[in-house]
Amino acid sequence: MTEPRPLTLETPAEHPFAAFVRTLGKGKRGARGLTREESQAAMGMLLEGAVEDAQLGAFLMLLRHKEETPEELAGFTEAVRQHLAAPAIAVDIDWPSYAGKKRHLPWYLLAAKCLADNGVRILLHGGGAHTAGRLYTEQLLDTLDIPLCRSWEAVATALDQHALAFFPLQDWAPQLQRMIDLRTVLGLRSPIHSLARVLNPLGARCGLQSIFHPGYQAVHREASRLLGDHAIVVKGDGGEIEINPDVLSHLYGTTDGEAWDEQWPALSTQRHVKPASLQPQHLLDVWQGKAQDSYGELAVVSTMALALRGLGNDREQAFKTARDYWDSRTLIR
Template sequence: MVSYGQYIKEIGRGAHGARDLSREDAHQLYAAMLDGGVPDLELGAIILGLRVKGESLDEMLGFLEATDERTHHLDLPHGRGRPVVLPTYNGARKEANLTPLLALLLQRFGVPVLVHGLIEGFGRVTSAHVFRELGVMPAASTNQAQAALDEKGLAFMPLSALCPGIHNLLSLRSRMGVRNSAHSLVKLIDPFRGEAVLVAPATHPDFIELMRNIMLVRGQRGLLLRGTEGEPYANAKRRPRLEHLHDGVTDVLFEAEHESLRALPNLPEATDAASTARWIRRVLDKQIPLPKPIANQLACLLFASGYADDLNQAKAIVAVEATGLLVGGN
């Protein structure tokens, strides 16, 4: 039987006395955690030790390697560009959840979109709730998700179907009362083996830097931003910085807006799933304008996916084709 005391001894000495695990040790440890092989007592100690210490870059890389090995893979669907992956794990509390809007806009352009996340909201409105109101049902298996991508260009896949091991670790929050490494790792999952454009939302500046370094080391393509309540869409009231990561470099496509808007965009009256879905339908039907920050993000993703040759072309396409009217300008 494996002794996990050696790992706990390294990471469990507090914020100042703990030492980081090597990438190889982190890989081995997280593999055991994902496979359910770590007893509850030791598992709790490891989770809390990492929570207090904070994960290093090498630890996160090792954890992700173990997660990749246990994530169901998908084949690249046919489309007008690389598929876009939207991780949706936070849900809406104060703002309406507009992740489904971003997904449906990309689908409209023929860019394949995989959305993965949780169905249960724990008091928040999840993308799954809004998708259900819009007639998009969760895929129960990899085969169903692949078929939806191939036929419709859009699939929502619950984490329990995509990677059961990390879903189990994520679920420990309800027992332990605190987040763990899985909450960060799920936002970096790419079922397309590094061929997709990953939209990576972070909630804190320190983690934006860590996510950027992880993606650069792994050579991932993606769009990095400060998420709206942790969701992967740009805040409709104030655009965050939008960074395009590719080929081991990062380009800032849009800087963050710091000034208050002169006029607030027309947003859903309430945050519940039905109200959000009705508003999304009106945007898609061009009855109300698309908020400028989301239009900017859409342009970034059309460029990053290869749909458009450059950002200026992508911005022009969005302005002309996506909606009848944008809030603000370019």
């Protein structure tokens, strides 16, 4: 017969992370968001693995239910940047790619490739193919000859040689990748999907961000403003950094601590019909001039213009330069 466990006569000490969970989850009247300082401390503990799995799940879902604030995103970002201690590598555009595409092909990849061919240094990063039925950047790297890097040293080399590099989140922030991967366990995306878009780990001259859900664009812009970053946030097609030429685009920008807004009109008088299926080879055919695609070419040019707008061009000059880049593109090597 198994001996009964002895009675616990002393109150166990509370886990240090419990205070953050309690702050977020203490009922309708008692709960509140985290301050920037609390957010930085909480994320620091998460990155150090100093929390229990139950606490991690509760924390992420409470944030998801409440919806993260600019102060929380800024605090989380500061903790990640401090933890990373990334090397000094010159980058023009930080280009997070975490959503995947399901309605249209990922034309943004041709935009990034064309910009890089013209000397714009771009860091792409993503979190893997986490949702069925979507086409992700990671799945097209070989097709479009985009360097896959697995270390900061490889990133530096790729940027020097090609002005373009893709660095998987799992290789530079595995703790965050684990949190993203919890979606299959928790059933919902966590705030880490949003956080990854703000991080700009190398301090690029401009961070581009695509936030699909209405209302979140201003939150992300404010987080970047609090951090002192230069950023442009848009509602990109499918959640990726890609201007949809069929609709009006609102740019939420922040430069030198000042927020600004800009409206870009639709480039097409009527909506294009979405393709019946997504065929990656079609991207290559359009690039090489073997096929034409009205929607795709407008998306590429306007997305390049977005990046050039982030680098200091006004809208008119950005579109003119983008069109010149596209018309003079070379074949993918």
